[in-house]
Amino acid sequence: GLKIYACSTTMDILGVKKEDLEDFVDGIVGAPTFLSKAKNSDIVLFI
Known part of the structure; x- marks a missing residue:
C-alpha cells in the first residue's frame, strides 16, 4: 500500500x-x- 512520510x-x-x-x-x-523504509519498495517518489 501507499505510505506518505x-x-x-x-x-x-x-x-x-x-x-x-x-x-x-x-x-x-x-x-x-526514510531510506530504510524505502529500500524494499518497488516505487519510491521523493519530493
Whole structure:
C-alpha cells in the first residue's frame, strides 16, 4: 500500500508542526529512516 512520510528536517526548517499535517501522512521521519523504509519498495517518489 501507499505510505506518505513527512521529512522531519524540512518540517523543522519551515516551522511545520505535526498538527499542521493532513491525516493521510503516515509519519514524520528523517532521511536514514526514510531510506530504510524505502529500500524494499518497488516505487519510491521523493519530493
